[in-house]
Amino acid sequence: xxxxxxxxxxxxxxxxxxxxxxxxxxxxxxxxxxxxxxxxxxxxxxxxxxxxxxxxxxxxxxxxxxxxxxxxxxxxxxxxxxxxxxxxxxxxxxxxxxxxxxxxxxxxxxxxxxxxxxxxxxxxxxxxxxxxxxxxxxxxxxxxxxxxxxxxxxxxxxxxxxxxxxxxxxxxxxxxxxxxxxxxxxxxxxxxxxxxxxxxxxxxxxxxxxxxxxxxxxxxxxxxxxxxxxxxxxxxxxxxxxxxxxxxxxxxxxxxxxxxxxxxxxxxxxxxxxxxxxxxxxxxxxxxxxxxxxxxxxxxxxxxxxxxxxxxxxxxxxxxxxxxxxxxxxxxxxxxxxxxxxxxxxxxxxxxxxxxxxxxxxxxxxxxxxxxxx
Amino acid sequence: xxxxxxxxxxxxxxxxxxxxxxxxxxxxxxxxxxxxxxxxxxxxxxxxxxxxxxxxxxxxxxxxxxxxxxxxxxxxxxxxxxxxxxxxxxxxxxxxxxxxxxxxxxxxxxxxxxxxxxxxxxxxxxxxxxxxxxxxxxxxxxxxxxxxxxxxxxxxxxxxxxxxxxxxxxxxxxxxxxxxxxxxxxxxxxxxxxxxxxxxxxxxxxxxxxxxxxxxxxxxxxxxxxxxxxxxxxxxxxxxxxxxxxxxxxxxxxxxxxxxxxxxxxxxxxxxxxxxxxxxxxxxxxxxxxxxxxxxxxxxxxxxxxxxxxxxxxxxxxxxxxxxxxxxxxxxxxxxxxxxxxxxxxxxxxxxxxxxxxxxxxxxxxxxxxxxxx
Numbered sequence: 177x178x179x180x181x182x183x184x185x186x187x188x189x190x191x192x193x194x195x196x197x198x199x200x201x202x203x204x205x206x207x208x209x210x211x212x213x214x215x216x217x218x219x220x221x222x223x224x225x226x227x228x229x230x231x232x233x234x235x236x237x238x239x240x241x242x243x244x245x246x247x248x249x250x251x252x253x254x255x256x257x258x259x260x261x262x263x264x265x266x267x268x269x270x271x272x273x274x275x276x277x278x279x280x281x282x283x284x285x286x287x288x289x290x291x292x293x294x295x296x297x298x299x300x301x302x303x304x305x306x307x308x309x310x311x312x313x314x315x316x317x318x319x320x321x322x323x324x325x326x327x328x329x330x331x332x333x334x335x336x337x338x339x340x341x342x343x344x345x346x347x348x349x350x351x352x353x354x355x356x357x358x359x360x361x362x363x364x365x366x367x368x369x370x371x372x373x374x375x376x377x378x379x380x381x382x383x384x385x386x387x388x389x390x391x392x393x394x395x396x397x398x399x400x401x402x403x404x405x406x407x408x409x410x411x412x413x414x415x416x417x418x419x420x421x422x423x424x425x426x427x428x429x430x431x432x433x434x435x436x437x438x439x440x441x442x443x444x445x446x447x448x449x450x451x452x453x454x455x456x457x458x459x460x461x462x463x464x465x466x467x468x469x470x471x472x473x474x475x476x477x478x479x480x481x482x483x484x485x486x487x488x489x490x491x492x493x494x495x496x497x498x499x500x501x502x503x504x505x506x507x508x509x510x511x512x513x514x515x516x517x518x519x520x521x522x523x524x525x526x527x528x529x530x531x532x533x534x535x536x537x538x539x540x541x542x543x544x545x546x547x548x549x550x
Numbered sequence: 551x552x553x554x555x556x557x558x559x560x561x562x563x564x565x566x567x568x569x570x571x572x573x574x575x576x577x578x579x580x581x582x583x584x585x586x587x588x589x590x591x592x593x594x595x596x597x598x599x600x601x602x603x604x605x606x607x608x609x610x611x612x613x614x615x616x617x618x619x620x621x622x623x624x625x626x627x628x629x630x631x632x633x634x635x636x637x638x639x640x641x642x643x644x645x646x647x648x649x650x651x652x653x654x655x656x657x658x659x660x661x662x663x664x665x666x667x668x669x670x671x672x673x674x675x676x677x678x679x680x681x682x683x684x685x686x687x688x689x690x691x692x693x694x695x696x697x698x699x700x701x702x703x704x705x706x707x708x709x710x711x712x713x714x715x716x717x718x719x720x721x722x723x724x725x726x727x728x729x730x731x732x733x734x735x736x737x738x739x740x741x742x743x744x745x746x747x748x749x750x751x752x753x754x755x756x757x758x759x760x761x762x763x764x765x766x767x768x769x770x771x772x773x774x775x776x777x778x779x780x781x782x783x784x785x786x787x788x789x790x791x792x793x794x795x796x797x798x799x800x801x802x803x804x805x806x807x808x809x810x811x812x813x814x815x816x817x818x819x820x821x822x823x824x825x826x827x828x829x830x831x832x833x834x835x836x837x838x839x840x841x842x843x844x845x846x847x848x849x850x851x852x853x854x855x856x857x858x859x860x861x862x863x864x865x866x867x868x869x870x871x872x873x874x875x876x877x878x879x880x881x882x883x884x885x886x887x888x889x890x891x892x893x894x895x896x897x898x899x900x901x902x903x904x905x906x907x908x909x910x911x912x913x914x915x916x917x918x919x920x921x922x923x924x
Binding site for chain 2: 476
């Protein structure tokens with residue numbers, strides 16, 4: 177049975193509404209997932225994340241595997257119990273972090289060997305082991321191990337990486353079958369192909385035929401230009417089946433999210449909202465404001481008029497300015513609460529605009545106000 | 551009219567119960583005040599501080615004067631509005647921080663000149679100016695500027711410092727009178743005299759005759775031995791009038807608090823509870839546990855069985871261990887919530903034991919369990 181039902185197709189764009197049914201409840205799409213790297217969304221209680229409205233967050237397999245480690249998670253029956261998170265949990269495969277955080281790594285047919293960025297210890301991720309790891313974590317959605325490649329590698333290397341990604345995906349599926357009911361989550365494949373149309377098409381076609389519960393478009397937002405992103409997002413999205421939930425990993429900013437939604441993408445995640453919050457970057461409809469700027473020193477206005485979060489209903493920009501200037505923890509705490517509220521509200525508005533067949537104009541107006549005339 | 555009413559005297563010790571009526575409500579004493587240095591109790595929302603039960607917290611005049619600064623606080627009508635704190639606020643005079651944080655300082659008859667530890671800018675605190683500063687902050691209880699001296703200075707120097715403290719206290723009182731209704735808070739004097747009985751007695755006698763709303767015993771817990779602390783606390787407390795609220799500044803740990811209560815002290819403050827929390831030191835009835843220790847890696851128990859805080863009702867020690875090992879903000883956040891809950895509950899138990907005339911045995915049993923047999 178499919179975990180995804182498309183409930184509405186916007187008439188002004190490729191955007192769509194859907195319902196994603198997972199182990200810990202049903203999620204309205206398009207959905208933005210806050211990132212809870214190591215079993216906590218940084219700077220905020222899980223109950224506050226839930227109170228805002230989020231019912232699906234992302235955890236990082238690489239981090240969780242290293243700390244607290246599988247022995248601990250196993251003893252606690254998974255991350256939900258361990259971290260007190262009652263909603264749905266998606267975990268990445270760990271592959272991206274191996275490529276971006278680990279010093280030493282070696283990709284072989286078998287999997288990827290790497291050294292921990294924490295203590296230098298040696299580990300091996302295989303397509304099978306990361307399924308096992310995500311089973312222990314208790315992920316509602318697990319991702320397959322893939323080979324992430326940077327922009328500007330040559331065609332031959334990109335093709336090899338894609339083909340290895342495909343073989344790994346097949347092994348992950350076989351392993352999931354072998355596990356049977358012991359694996360309770362859903363499993364998503366990841367389309368690769370670097371920045372080559374031919375490869376992207378081939379990879380999309382490959383995954384369309386496989387027995388995954390959803391499909392991610394990987395290898396975007398990895399350092400390419402905005403034009404490359406747009407082009408390859410549209411190119412790939414057009415070829416990925418619309419019968420399954422479609423996920424673009426690692427985005428992001430409102431413009432990238434809107435572009436993904438426009439292309440019928442249902443899911444995305446990014447650290448941007450929470451990381452910027454910790455650095456004093458606060459989201460408003462009129463763009464990001466930098467809380468440390470002297471202009472806010474006497475500013476009695478809330479971060480954003482009409483926002484329902486604790487930071488906006490209780491405090492002034494001047495107080496937030498003071499907290500960030502003084503390096504007080506409460507600054508990042510309030511900013512995280514605000515930015516996550518902002519992104520949740522933003523996605524509600526996105527969904528409303530789709531339901532009312534006005535996504536195209538919503539996107540245009542939103543971008544104009546947020547980024548200014550371009 | 552006195553702001554303090556003694557409601558009960560323990561029959562087994564010098565401990566007493568009282569009610570302290572201030573601008574933002576009545577406070578049961580003995581009371582422990584969490585420290586909110588710069589307009590925030592670090593790592594916790596003010597509403598959580600209130601939810602635990604606290605109705606009186608401390609702010610640091612030195613920090614608030616430098617940041618956000620008086621111009622900002624003045625525009626916001628004080629720290630209550632600025633920081634969203636609805637309870638009572640006590641501020642120190644800033645003197646102690648000038649002595650402990652500022653690089654350059656010079657004490658003269660007029661006041662104390664110092665350089666900001668933040669930007670090196672030069673400032674002068676006088677007995678009058680710190681009353682003005684605390685008026686702008688909107689403190690419910692303001693403290694007079696005093697001269698803090700370290701242990702082991704000679705008698706002559708200690709006497710000079712005390713006499714200057716006395717002259718400054720007189721100037722503060724005169725300034726308060728001159729301000730009239732413009733100064734809405736209460737003003738406390740601070741007994742000094744270093745570690746000389748004769749001086750402590752003289753200082754207590756001096757302040758007993760003055761028109762302060764309460765009296766603090768200053769210059770304790772400044773690096774002296776535990777024996778010195780005990781001796782000079784008892785010596786001084788015995789000579790300070792019992793008609794006013796009695797405050798020992800900068801304590802503390804449960805043993806110091808119990809000793810103060812035993813000597814009829816009504817108020818104390820300390821960063822210990824919150825600072826230790828941020829470093830992973832968690833208070834339990836059986837002593838402080840160090841959350842980073844490997845022993846907690848698989849520990850399914852809460853920090854403390856029966857504790858009502860979010861950390862204890864939702865999470866295991868193993869999760870807290872993971873958070874502190876991973877350097878996640880949520881560790882300090884949960885630990886602060888727990889430690890402040892611990893100290894509030896502790897003070898409730900202290901007050902119950904006094905009400906039931908069993909403080910002496912409560913103290914003995916508490917210390918034995920917390921610190922182990924000595």
